[in-house]
Amino acid sequence: MTSKLVKKLIGIAAVAALALPLAACGNASTSQGASSGNSSTGNVRTINAVTGGTPAPFTFKDAQGNVSGQNIELTEAVFKKLPQYKLKWQTAEFSSLFSGLDAGRYQLAVNNFTKSKEREAKYLFSDPIYSNSYVAVVSKDSGIKKLDSLDDLAGKKVIVCASGCNIALALQKYNTANPDKASKLTYSQTEGIDAIRQVENGTGDVYLLDKPTFGYLKKKVGFDAESVDLGDEAQSTLAPDSYSYLVFPKGEEQLVKDVNKALKEVFKDGTSKQIDEKWFGSDQTPTNVG
Numbered sequence: 086m087t088s089k090l091v092k093k094l095i096g097i098a099a100v101a102a103l104a105l106p107l108a109a110c111g112n113a114s115t116s117q118g119a120s121s122g123n124s125s126t127g128n129v130r131t132i133n134a135v136t137g138g139t140p141a142p143f144t145f146k147d148a149q150g151n152v153s154g155q156n157i158e159l160t161e162a163v164f165k166k167l168p169q170y171k172l173k174w175q176t177a178e179f180s181s182l183f184s185g186l187d188a189g190r191y192q193l194a195v196n197n198f199t200k201s202k203e204r205e206a207k208y209l210f211s212d213p214i215y216s217n218s219y220v221a222v223v224s225k226d227s228g229i230k231k232l233d234s235l236d237d238l239a240g241k242k243v244i245v246c247a248s249g250c251n252i253a254l255a256l257q258k259y260n261t262a263n264p265d266k267a268s269k270l271t272y273s274q275t276e277g278i279d280a281i282r283q284v285e286n287g288t289g290d291v292y293l294l295d296k297p298t299f300g301y302l303k304k305k306v307g308f309d310a311e312s313v314d315l316g317d318e319a320q321s322t323l324a325p326d327s328y329s330y331l332v333f334p335k336g337e338e339q340l341v342k343d344v345n346k347a348l349k350e351v352f353k354d355g356t357s358k359q360i361d362e363k364w365f366g367s368d369q370t371p372t373n374v375g
Contacts, residue, residue: 137179155364166347213328227290233316238268244289297365
């Protein structure tokens, strides 16, 4: 081998050695940017979404054990517009949904959530996913003919969930602030049709539930209990803004931004309307969002 050839090979090796740190820096940059997901570079982030799987028609498990319902279909429609993310469903007890967000096990919770000051202090919320309202199922012997405010529930036995759902929390807060007008909360491990049956058999005087749920159960199962619409004051006490939301842990600001953008597209193209009419019997798409 000539000295000229040896010098040439040494020069090539030196250039290659200099290029290695540059390549390593480039790989590190790509890895750091993958945390938010980027479909154009092939990086797809898995989003672990959790639901309690109850109550229907918002979220439930079908005959095959898969999660289904309005909340589920709407969330899936949103993520179909977000190729940088892969949605993975998990289920847990309702009481464990927020602690799972706190622990980082889930990046998204989907369970017909409303806002509260306490929740807003700890979590991030999407734009409203649909408008909501409540109805009261009352026993024939309850004497309840109107429900303009929660004062009308004074002394009445109200069936509420035992897992800390929206209505139970609102009634607990009201009773604490208004002890002379407090209702008698009867905690139940079951919701929906089972709670309505408890009103029918006299275990409770009244059961408050989402109007879409009431319509869904009336059509699917049927029951004899009477219903009373809530007045504006009662509605606003139970749910001040009458909307439901998706919930995220703090730190997921980019995910919230992406979801809100896709949510607006789902509203605009009519997908939300189709899903609502399928599960609620009417379009509950928010009309004053973006």
